[in-house]
Amino acid sequence: MTGRRVLVAMSGGVDSSVAAALLLEQGHDVTGVTLKLWGGDSDSGCCSVSDVEDARRVAAQLGIPHYVFNFSSDFDAKVVDPYVGSYAAGRTPNPCVECNRSIKFGRLLERADALGFDFLATGHHARVRRVDGGHHLVRGADLAKDQSYVLYMLGPRELARTLLPVGELTKGSVREHAARLGLRTAAKPESMDVCFITRGHRAAFIGARASTACGSIFDTSGAVVGYHHGVEQFTVGQRRGLGVALGERRYVVDVDATRAAVTIGTRADLLRDETVLRDLAFVGAAPGPSPLLAQVRAHGEPVDARLVASTVCYERPQPRVAPGQVVVLYEGDTVVGGGIAT
Amino acid sequence: MNRHDPSLDACYLDYAATTPMRPEAIAAMEPFLRTTFANPSGSHAAARAAKTALEEAREEIAGLLGAAPSEVVFTAGGTEADNLAVKGAARAARAAGEGDAVVTTAFEHKGVLAACDRLAREGFRTTRATVTAAGIVDLDSLADALDDQTVVVSVMLVNNEVGTIQPLDAVVDLVRARAPRAVIHTDAVQAVPWLDLAGAASGADLVAVSAHKFGGPKGTGALVVRGTTSLEPLIEGGGQERGLRSGTSNVAGAVAMAAALRVTCAHREADVERVAALRDRLVDGLLGAIPATFENGDRARKVAGNAHLGFEGIEAEALLVALDTAGICAAAGSSCSSGATEPSHVLAALGVAPTRALASVRFSLGAASVDADVDAALRIVPDAVARLRAAGVAA
Numbered sequence: 186m187t188g189r190r191v192l193v194a195m196s197g198g199v200d201s202s203v204a205a206a207l208l209l210e211q212g213h214d215v216t217g218v219t220l221k222l223w224g225g226d227s228d229s230g231c232c233s234v235s236d237v238e239d240a241r242r243v244a245a246q247l248g249i250p251h252y253v254f255n256f257s258s259d260f261d262a263k264v265v266d267p268y269v270g271s272y273a274a275g276r277t278p279n280p281c282v283e284c285n286r287s288i289k290f291g292r293l294l295e296r297a298d299a300l301g302f303d304f305l306a307t308g309h310h311a312r313v314r315r316v317d318g319g320h321h322l323v324r325g326a327d328l329a330k331d332q333s334y335v336l337y338m339l340g341p342r343e344l345a346r347t348l349l350p351v352g353e354l355t356k357g358s359v360r361e362h363a364a365r366l367g368l369r370t371a372a373k374p375e376s377m378d379v380c381f382i383t384r385g386h387r388a389a390f391i392g393a394r395a396s397t398a399c400g401s402i403f404d405t406s407g408a409v410v411g412y413h414h415g416v417e418q419f420t421v422g423q424r425r426g427l428g429v430a431l432g433e434r435r436y437v438v439d440v441d442a443t444r445a446a447v448t449i450g451t452r453a454d455l456l457r458d459e460t461v462l463r464d465l466a467f468v469g470a471a472p473g474p475s476p477l478l479a480q481v482r483a484h485g486e487p488v489d490a491r492l493v494a495s496t497v498c499y500e501r502p503q504p505r506v507a508p509g510q511v512v513v514l515y516e517g518d519t520v521v522g523g524g525i526a527t
Numbered sequence: 528m529n530r531h532d533p534s535l536d537a538c539y540l541d542y543a544a545t546t547p548m549r550p551e552a553i554a555a556m557e558p559f560l561r562t563t564f565a566n567p568s569g570s571h572a573a574a575r576a577a578k579t580a581l582e583e584a585r586e587e588i589a590g591l592l593g594a595a596p597s598e599v600v601f602t603a604g605g606t607e608a609d610n611l612a613v614k615g616a617a618r619a620a621r622a623a624g625e626g627d628a629v630v631t632t633a634f635e636h637k638g639v640l641a642a643c644d645r646l647a648r649e650g651f652r653t654t655r656a657t658v659t660a661a662g663i664v665d666l667d668s669l670a671d672a673l674d675d676q677t678v679v680v681s682v683m684l685v686n687n688e689v690g691t692i693q694p695l696d697a698v699v700d701l702v703r704a705r706a707p708r709a710v711i712h713t714d715a716v717q718a719v720p721w722l723d724l725a726g727a728a729s730g731a732d733l734v735a736v737s738a739h740k741f742g743g744p745k746g747t748g749a750l751v752v753r754g755t756t757s758l759e760p761l762i763e764g765g766g767q768e769r770g771l772r773s774g775t776s777n778v779a780g781a782v783a784m785a786a787a788l789r790v791t792c793a794h795r796e797a798d799v800e801r802v803a804a805l806r807d808r809l810v811d812g813l814l815g816a817i818p819a820t821f822e823n824g825d826r827a828r829k830v831a832g833n834a835h836l837g838f839e840g841i842e843a844e845a846l847l848v849a850l851d852t853a854g855i856c857a858a859a860g861s862s863c864s865s866g867a868t869e870p871s872h873v874l875a876a877l878g879v880a881p882t883r884a885l886a887s888v889r890f891s892l893g894a895a896s897v898d899a900d901v902d903a904a905l906r907i908v909p910d911a912v913a914r915l916r917a918a919g920v921a922a
Contacts, residue, residue, distance in 0.1 A: 221867035237866060237867075241866070250851070250852075252848055252851075252866075253866040253867040253868075254844060254867065255844065255867035255868050255869065257867075295918075296842075296845055298918055299845055299914075299915050299918035299919075300845060300848055300849055300852075300915075301849075301914065
């Protein structure tokens with residue numbers, strides 16, 4: 186397939202730069218866009234002014250038009266505010282997933298359609314595979330870099346209009362392509378943090394936007410073992426920063442914002458046989474009772490599980506998934522769908 | 528096939544952003560790049576040649592702006608001139624114990640507003656007078672803001688987004704009556720192609736202009752500093768420009784600016800008439816061809832080249848991309864350092880609802896605009912708006 190009008194979301198990083206270059210080599214009519222999402226204090230994460238400049242330079246090098254879309258008010262409303270609200274409510278959100286859902290494959294995809302583009306492309310490491318009657322979302326060729334997890338929400342409408350050019354390449358070969366093409370971002374390090382918060386400043390960020398009560402830390406028998414200054418500083422499964430010295434290793438087992446209560450326990454206390462999901466989304470039809478793989482972290486090892494209605498039932502007990510986190514279900518390397526842990 | 532080919536003729540409708548250099552300005556400038564290149568501050572013949580040219584340029588500009596040569600200070604552009612005026616006058620006045628209040632309007636150029644914000648951080652009391660829906664400063668609001676501590680009043684002569692001409696004479700009368708010690712600054716950057724500043728800005732103490740808005744080079748501007756107006760310089764050093772703006776003089780820029788100003792003033796009346804007709808054909812054509820379209824700012828009180836239209840139900844940011852793809856250059860809001868469009872504080876000041884503001888685009892014509900530009904816009908804009916509306920993307 187060639188000669189289509191493709192809008193490429195360019196973050197200034199090497200993956201999206203190579204994605205744009207590959208699409209151009211394939212003979213498509215390519216346009217680059219960088220999203221301005223955040224103008225707040227942390228103008229150092231992804232999509233900062235210097236990232237826009239990197240993207241612009243690559244676009245100029247490739248000879249393609251480049252625009253900047255200001256989606257910052259949508260980003261505030263659909264990603265940042267819910268992020269703060271989730272933490273204040275004792276949950277652990279995944280803002281990158283929400284950004285993909287509402288902004289990159291929401292707002293941006295709508296605008297690409299409005300402007301008559303045939304496809305939206307990104308530098309995500311995953312693959313869209315054409316199958317009878319539709320499309321599948323499949324893990325990227327480099328399993329260590331696979332990003333299919335954060336794209337689980339893409340449905341048939343989105344997948345039909347999405348191209349993921351670097352999904353077939355390993356990270357090493359992405360950088361080789363970048364070097365071969367003489368792209369200036371070939372050696373740029375990956376961005377790892379939440380793009381709108383500087384590393385280490387999450388507590389301050391949330392504290393400035395939401396007020397949560399101080400409260401008690403309990404053990405599993407209900408005894409008070411310590412105090413905390415706000416539930417937003419805790420995540421189920423967390424081991425560090427508990428402020429409690431009890432000898433044996435302890436983990437956050439539960440966070441209850443309504444009681445401002447944090448419960449800690451042993452690793453055994455963390456184990457669960459199942460996770461109940463909300464807001465389930467399936468790429469195609471809902472899977473039956475057959476065995477699946479469940480992945481609970483962006484780069485975690487998937488584990489054997491089955492889906493029964495909205496509940497993911499694990500073959501072997503797993504540490505509790507923090508409410509608010511995403512669980513993605515796979516059949517082999519193909520994304521079946523996913524939902525949000527409660 | 529890639530559509531982005533810079534050699535394609537673009538239909539340029541962004542003259543308010545900048546203008547192409549006039550051939551006379553380029554010609555005037557060239558010798559000062561090649562042969563008469565000396566630093567005018569030197570003591571040899573080469574320096575004298577450069578100095579003479581600089582001062583001749585100053586004289587010519589002064590005459591055309593209704594000022595004395597000693598009242599013209601060369602700067603590196605309009606933003607610098609605005610900053611020098613607002614900050615320079617306020618700081619000098621406060622140091623002289625005259626007061627610490629600065630008054631401006633809600634829809635000034637960001638150069639003026641940022642300068643006022645800086646002064647606020649220095650402890651000045653800053654106030655922004657409101658603006659009417661027609662795009663004219665509200666004189667009652669301005670009057671209310673004035674008091675005996677007011678040391679600087681800054682009101683632009685022509686607004687850069689909606690093109691409306693401000694009643695500067697009335698502003699001057701008001702300020703002289705209510706805050707007689709205040710220095711009056713006007714950002715006249717957008718006014719030069721359309722108004723005779725010698726008349727229109729005669730009451731102001733400080734008048735800022737920028738060469739690239741009237742066919743001169745970028746990076747060159749001037750501030751008229753009348754009579755006894757006291758300013759604290761921003762840039763200090765060798766003492767050029769009577770100590771108000773140090774730095775090696777940009778002779779080539781000054782000479783080019785003078786030539787551009789000369790040609791602009793000579794053709795102004797005819798250009799205004801011709802461009803107004805083109806603008807009216809454009810606006811009336813778009814209003815007629817596209818339903819649910821509105822104008823921002825009162826057309827009867829705008830400069831000849833400004834057209835500011837909103838198209839219900841679309842996003843200006845998307846429309847600009849569609850227009851760019853079709854070869855039309857227009858603008859919306861203002862750009863921030865990343866190149867993204869920021870919501871317009873000017874439209875907000877006019878009371879335009881946010882969704883309408885985000886659906887609004889500025890088309891600006893200039894002396895070099897021709898019928899073909901308007902024809903292209905009338906051909907392309909309605910189609911682009913219709914497509915966006917059909918796709919159902921609302922602001």
